[in-house]
Amino acid sequence: MTTLPTELLDELRRHDTPTICNGLEVLDDRHRNGCYTTLPFVARDPALPPIVGYARTVTIRSMRPPAGVGAEAAAKRLAYYEYIAMGPKPAIVVLQDLDTPGGTGAFWGEVQTTVHQALGCVGGITNGAMRDIAAMAPGFQVLAGLLAPSHAHVHVVATDGVVTVHGLTVRPGDLIHADNHGAVVIPHERAPALPAAIAVVMKRERLLLEAARRPGFSVADIRAALAAAADIH
Secondary structure (H helix, E strand, O other): OOOEEEEEEEHOOOOOOOHHHHHHHHOOOOHOOOOOOOOOOEEEOOOOOOOOEEEEEEEEEEEOOOOOHHHHHHHHHHHHHHHHOOOOOOEEEEEEEOOOOOOOOOOEEHHHHHHHHHOOOEEEEEOEEEEEEEHOOOOEEEOOOOOOOOOOOOEEEEEEEEEEEHHHHHOOOEEEEEEEEEEEEEEOHHHHHHHHHHHHHHHHHHHHHHHHOOOOHHHHHHHHHHHOOOOHH
8 A cells, every 4th residue: 555755644743633624625625525524522632633644444342242262362353453563554543333332342441552552553533432541552542432431342343344433434544634523534645735725724714813803803804804815726
């Protein structure tokens, strides 16, 4: 899989996820509908900076024990970690809980965040649960559907398939940008043009913001700011 320049990922990481969405809309208006999450998450730490990485996709269940036991279960667990380790970095694990309702058992906690961070992951996104938030690996962001105190029977069902988490469909290797607002898939072919598109958005917004903060602001100022913004490309 072709990866993008580290400098580009660093630039994208400087912006929050709503700003990334704004930039994608400038590049293609179709990004207003789709490619981002549409349900709220619980963020491990809302103050953590945005994360950017390549998706490693996983499905789990936790309501019932896995079919395999003993050596079979151990081999499957090791195969899962091998899958995480072999992918492009930085990585974000996008994990779909297949149970209904999801979140009976927490996959993400102190142990998993520490192990995954050591394997080159910067965060995890799931419709399922997390726990141990105070003890998680420093700087490792998790966006989860809920908090739960137990891991129950949590186990990996499959890896490297298409998953859907909170309205967002993710494929292995997709470039993900996420923060406490949610997550968005950045098409690889759009990524190089995204910083310039974001600069356009910010220039347009600055005109209206600066006008609104001046004394005597009126609708006439809105009209003038919007007219000026339309000329910024």
